[in-house]
Amino acid sequence: MSVLKLAINSADHHAGNVKADITLVEYGDFQCPYCRRAHPLVKRLLKEKGEVLHFVFRNFPLREIHPHAYISAVTAEAAGKQGKFWQMHDLIFENQDKLSKTYLLSLAELMRLDLTKFAKDSTSEEIRKKIETDFESGIRSGVNGTPTFFLNNYRISTYDETYESLLDAVQLESEMKLKS
Amino acid sequence: MILSKGNTAPNFALFAKTDQKLSLDDLKGLPVILAFYPADWSPVCGDQMSLYNETLPLFNKFNAQLIGISVDSKWCHKAFAESRNLHFPLLSDFEPKGAISKLYGAYNEADGASKRALFVIDEQGIIQWSYLSPDNINPGADGILDALEKNGSLKY
Numbered sequence: 001m002s003v004l005k006l007a008i009n010s011a012d013h014h015a016g017n018v019k020a021d022i023t024l025v026e027y028g029d030f031q032c033p034y035c036r037r038a039h040p041l042v043k044r045l046l047k048e049k050g051e052v053l054h055f056v057f058r059n060f061p062l063r064e065i066h067p068h069a070y071i072s073a074v075t076a077e078a079a080g081k082q083g084k085f086w087q088m089h090d091l092i093f094e095n096q097d098k099l100s101k102t103y104l105l106s107l108a109e110l111m112r113l114d115l116t117k118f119a120k121d122s123t124s125e126e127i128r129k130k131i132e133t134d135f136e137s138g139i140r141s142g143v144n145g146t147p148t149f150f151l152n153n154y155r156i157s158t159y160d161e162t163y164e165s166l167l168d169a170v171q172l173e174s175e176m177k178l179k180s
Numbered sequence: 181m182i183l184s185k186g187n188t189a190p191n192f193a194l195f196a197k198t199d200q201k202l203s204l205d206d207l208k209g210l211p212v213i214l215a216f217y218p219a220d221w222s223p224v225c226g227d228q229m230s231l232y233n234e235t236l237p238l239f240n241k242f243n244a245q246l247i248g249i250s251v252d253s254k255w256c257h258k259a260f261a262e263s264r265n266l267h268f269p270l271l272s273d274f275e276p277k278g279a280i281s282k283l284y285g286a287y288n289e290a291d292g293a294s295k296r297a298l299f300v301i302d303e304q305g306i307i308q309w310s311y312l313s314p315d316n317i318n319p320g321a322d323g324i325l326d327a328l329e330k331n332g333s334l335k336y
Contacts, residue, residue, distance in 0.1 A: 064265035065230050144320035
């Protein structure tokens with residue numbers, strides 16, 4: 001069974017309740033159609049279970065088959081430097097069919113980001129390293145495609161692109177937590 | 181049974197490009213990752229060869245050379261590699277069909293295709309790690325990196 005090799009840390013992007021007993025980690029690629037399909041499922045899960053669930057998104061861009069995956073990851077990370085990672089994350093997935101460098105910049109404008117800072121952060125070593133670390137931690141944890149989910153450090157092998165498969169995994173984990 | 185740790189890796193000379201063969205002997209002195217797989221054009225996004233393509237920088241840290249092998253023809257490999265921007269060689273175990281896969285114990289007679297099997301071969305040509313995955317499961321790259329780490333060939 002695949003185990004998450006890099007512990008949740010302060011460089012990660014957190015949603016839901018960071019103090020919850022249950023942490024869901026997604027390794028995702030902004031240009032991957034399967035990740036786009038998973039996006040509303042995670043949003044719904046956070047809406048319904050956000051009080052008991054901590055969600056973390058890590059980058060796993062497959063750059064050679066998805067030419068806009070990396071620049072999208074950079075854009076989301078740079079927005080994160082202005083406290084708007086999740087807004088950008090959502091907008092990118094919701095507009096996946098439009099992705100291009102120009103379009104991503106227009107999203108930054110739309111969100112009224114400080115564009116000078118955004119441009120500087122987009123080429124920073126820190127963001128390049130963050131994405132590289134995300135990817136490497138995914139590979140070392142046995143991620144073999146996107147999206148891959150880990151629930152409390154163990155890979156969810158039952159995810160089948162349905163909301164129920166995610167919800168069931170979360171509920172099973174909360175029942176186990178209650179028992180222990 | 182696929183060949184396991186301690187076995188000498190059988191040599192091969194197979195087409196890596198449409199006009200050029202690659203042999204294991206050419207790679208002596210480097211750790212080699214052999215990834216046998218059933219067929220080009222796997223339908224899923226993030227298939228095994230595309231994943232390994234993205235993992236090349238991590239394999240490079242160990243100086244390791246990655247090689248994919250299937251029974252697809254060299255022309256099929258060429259089209260596949262171009263479509264996925266693959267930056268490592270795909271070898272054609274095409275004629276006689278599956279001969280090298282058989283030597284490694286990684287041939288599925290019923291399907292007439294290579295199994296999904298991984299081998300990490302050290303600088304002296306000895307298999308240090310092998311793994312057989314079910315045909316429909318992409319084994320990822322974590323096992324390969326663990327084996328390379330154990331082999332101790334980290335550059336920096």
